[in-house]
Amino acid sequence: MSKAVILGTGSCLPKRIVTNAELEQMVETSDEWITSRTGIRSRHIAGRGEQNYQLAAKAGRRALAVTGIDPQELDLIIVATISPHMIMPSTACFVQAELGAENGFAYDINAACAGFTYGLDMANNYIRNRPEMKILLIGAETLSTRVNWQDRNTCVLFGDGAGAVVLTGTSDESGIIGSCLHSDGTLWQLLCMDSPESHNPDLRPDDWVGPHIRMNGSEIFKHAVRMMEDAVNTLLRKHGLGIADVNLMIPHQANTRILKNLRERLGLPEEKVFINLSKYGNTSAASIPIALDEAHRQGRLNRGDLILLCTFGGGLTWGSLLLRW
CATH class of the missing domain: 3.40.47.10 (Thiolase/Chalcone synthase)
Known part of the structure; x- marks a missing residue:
């Protein structure tokens, strides 16, 4: 197929x-x-x-x-x-x-x-x-x-x-192997961004303060680590693979504390996790493709390598994806 x-x-x-x-x-x-x-x-x-x-x-x-x-x-x-x-x-x-x-x-x-x-x-x-x-x-x-x-x-x-x-x-043998994607709309208030102010006063939220990103950092940390860990382990099990089979993990670049905690819980060595957060900050949907391109240009992606992507964001949305380079 x-x-x-x-x-x-x-x-x-x-x-x-x-x-x-x-x-x-x-x-x-x-x-x-x-x-x-x-x-x-x-x-x-x-x-x-x-x-x-x-x-x-x-x-x-x-x-x-x-x-x-x-x-x-x-x-x-x-x-x-x-x-x-x-x-x-x-x-x-x-x-x-x-x-x-x-x-x-x-x-x-x-x-x-x-x-x-x-x-x-x-x-x-x-x-x-x-x-x-x-x-x-x-x-x-x-x-x-x-x-x-x-x-x-x-x-x-x-x-x-x-x-x-x-x-x-x-x-x-190359290409996308599979994914494990999730969302939970009941937790939307932990990370959200309002729309511009409504021109219909009846539809204007009572707590509208501007079209800004709002975040509960401590709660996001707890959910992000657990949910990404579960998504990664579920995906690996589904395809009969273990974390040791992964050549490189490219996670969403959100926070080094989150990434360090996730790496340790998964049992991945530092050299198998690509992080460029210090230079770019959190670029949301752009963070993984920017990191993927940088890893590629640095020669970190070799033909046949098993690459693991994992991510977490507002929605809440999260998941993992495996591909063979």
Whole structure:
């Protein structure tokens, strides 16, 4: 049976880098406080000419360049994002226009930080039915447009950027093996972001304070570690594999405390976990594809390697995915 295989990766980060020292001038915080609690030392913040769709399109072009595939050969563009350029049309439609990929269709998905992993599962299902499809999947965020820059508990966490992969069908041993995806809408208040203020007063939430990211950090930590651990172990058992079979885990880059705790509970050595959080912060749906592209460029992904992705985000949404490089 055919399955989706990644042909190429690409990423794009805004030019401006904001360090913890700069944030000290904006909110009541310190480099030591941020680094010790999150592991983040800097993040990229978008400027003029770096809208969400522009970062996404550049990441997509770089992924396509690796494969030699022309944008007009694309059948589908999916963009995972919680910080779209506009509510309508989709960011994916803007990317389609930027790339000149008029022969495919395009849409966005919103599964918060789990969006890219959800997107890989969707692409895999498309390709199982039509192995010849060529799909561009992008995770792209400009979270600097969605944080409250007076809230020191959240504004220090997030960054902007985009990562992309090009997928098509294969019948050999490489490609996506399987996934284990979950969501729990009853826990939405632990990590959420309001919409712009409603123009219908009857539909305006009583506790609306602005279209900002809100988070209960301590509760998120407890749920994230347990839920990702369960998703990883369930997926490995389903395919008759153990954690020792994994060559590299690329997790959602949220917080070093979460990642350290998860790694230890899974029994993975440090060298088998790819972490670039310190440079980019939490880029939500873009974090895994940015890390995947960086790992690829560093030579950390070799043909035949078993790669494990795991993620957790607002919704709550979480899950894991296995692929053979």
